[in-house]
Amino acid sequence: EIDVRGEGIPVIVFNPLSWRRTGPVEVELKDVPDEVGVVDWKEKPVPVQVVRSDGIAKVLFIAEDVPSLGYKTYYVTSGSPAEAHLSASEELLENEFLRVEIDPETGYLRRVFDKLNSREVLDPSKEGNVLVAIKDEGDSEGRFEKGNDVLARPKGRAWKIASAPVVKLIESGPVRARVRIKRRYRNSSFLQDVVLYSRMKQVDFELTVDWHDVHRMIKVAFPLGLDNPEVTYDTAYGTIVRPADGCEYPAQKWVDLSSEGYGVSLLNDSRYAHDVEGNTVRMSVLRSPTEPAYNTDEGVHTIGYALYPHSGTWRKAEVMRRGYEFNYPLIPVVGSRHAGRLPEEMSFMEVGPSNVIVEVVKKAFDTDEFVIRLYEFHGEGCTAELVFPWTLTSACEADLLENDIGKVELGEDTLKFPVGAYEIKTIKVRI
Numbered sequence: 001e002i003d004v005r006g007e008g009i010p011v012i013v014f015n016p017l018s019w020r021r022t023g024p025v026e027v028e029l030k031d032v033p034d035e036v037g038v039v040d041w042k043e044k045p046v047p048v049q050v051v052r053s054d055g056i057a058k059v060l061f062i063a064e065d066v067p068s069l070g071y072k073t074y075y076v077t078s079g080s081p082a083e084a085h086l087s088a089s090e091e092l093l094e095n096e097f098l099r100v101e102i103d104p105e106t107g108y109l110r111r112v113f114d115k116l117n118s119r120e121v122l123d124p125s126k127e128g129n130v131l132v133a134i135k136d137e138g139d140s141e142g143r144f145e146k147g148n149d150v151l152a153r154p155k156g157r158a159w160k161i162a163s164a165p166v167v168k169l170i171e172s173g174p175v176r177a178r179v180r181i182k183r184r185y186r187n188s189s190f191l192q193d194v195v196l197y198s199r200m201k202q203v204d205f206e207l208t209v210d211w212h213d214v215h216r217m218i219k220v221a222f223p224l225g226l227d228n229p230e231v232t233y234d235t236a237y238g239t240i241v242r243p244a245d246g247c248e249y250p251a252q253k254w255v256d257l258s259s260e261g262y263g264v265s266l267l268n269d270s271r272y273a274h275d276v277e278g279n280t281v282r283m284s285v286l287r288s289p290t291e292p293a294y295n296t297d298e299g300v301h302t303i304g305y306a307l308y309p310h311s312g313t314w315r316k317a318e319v320m321r322r323g324y325e326f327n328y329p330l331i332p333v334v335g336s337r338h339a340g341r342l343p344e345e346m347s348f349m350e351v352g353p354s355n356v357i358v359e360v361v362k363k364a365f366d367t368d369e370f371v372i373r374l375y376e377f378h379g380e381g382c383t384a385e386l387v388f389p390w391t392l393t394s395a396c397e398a399d400l401l402e403n404d405i406g407k408v409e410l411g412e413d414t415l416k417f418p419v420g421a422y423e424i425k426t427i428k429v430r431i
Contacts, residue, residue, distance in 0.1 A: 107165030
């Protein structure tokens with residue numbers, strides 16, 4: 001249905017989130033030319049990196065400004081890619097926004113410098129991305145001490161995993177650089193990848209653990225360059241401020257520490273327990289108690305997380321959006337050249353203001369309507385506006401069971417309605 005008659009191999013990049021965004025995408029292709037370039041449908045080149053293996057080429061590029069809940073078409077061609085600013089070695093990763101230094105003796109972060117704001121992200125006297133082992137005599141039902149439902153933090157002795165690492169630069173190019181740190185601890189092994197992309201304002205980490213030990217809790221720690229930070233946790237359809245008291249608290253996609261106009265967010269894709277004490281944030285990776293389940297968390301774990309430094313508050317820095325982007329990457333689809341009725345770039349729904357997120361779009365349970373569920377996440381009421389590329393024939397507000405409960409302001413292709421602070425709203429539309 002999409003008109004993709006441009007020169008080259010078409011790659012349609014879909015954005016499942018309700019705002020325009022930029023991010024990396026990776027596709028596997030055959031018959032890629034020796035000199036590879038990637039352009040958008042307007043023939044604007046973007047940075048590209050190619051990894052070849054066994055006749056297959058992995059083409060990695062930065063997709064820019066992909067429309068809200070929509071798509072944008074790119075073409076893989078022969079030619080010169082856009083310039084990118086990314087340098088890499090075993091001890092240093094650097095792009096236009098961040099400088100990341102790795103200590104080859106320990107394998108941990110020696111420094112993260114925010115070039116945009118001229119700030120040290122980490123506490124200069126300590127290392128970051130540190131693996132911490134804690135003696136754990138609790139149970140597999142979540143208690144840190146057997147029979148104690150009140151204890152909110154591990155009470156066992158904690159120490160840095162300081163086994164000798166093997167540090168190696170395994171990927172270096174104009175789009176992505178990757179340093180891999182290998183280490184062992186007792187009967188288990190760790191792979192820590194530090195990843196930096198061109199044109200991105202965060203440091204990504206990929207941790208693979210092959211775990212075969214007991215009575216240990218593993219955390220990853222980041223001492224930050226902040227004084228007396230306010231700590232905000234992402235929760236389901238909202239946020240909550242909690243004390244920096246070292247206790248274990250849940251978070252969904254991110255935890256933010258901010259102080260005096262500057263902050264750092266720890267994003268994650270699969271680990272939801274965190275503690276913050278002073279200026280140090282730690283994310284729980286795994287636990288291995290032996291009662292009542294004996295082999296708790298044994299086996300291979302792959303965990304993604306990222307550091308996102310920013311000026312201003314988490315609201316101003318759009319940390320909620322960064323958390324969603326980390327969990328819902330852009331989706332590339334390789335196609336073939338053909339005519340179609342849809343344009344090469346399109347948004348199926350534009351959403352405003354920026355403190356409103358569309359969480360669900362689905363077919364109604366028992367009608368031909370579409371259900372849109374959204375929420376406000378700044379704690380500030382607003383008027384939401386949804387703009388569609390089609391004429392709407394009807395719209396109404398519904399409850400969570402999709403029963404009609406009220407009217408909304410309906411234009412030809414636009415909906416407007418009030419949304420309260422942290423309110424979840426369900427709208428039904430007919431096209």
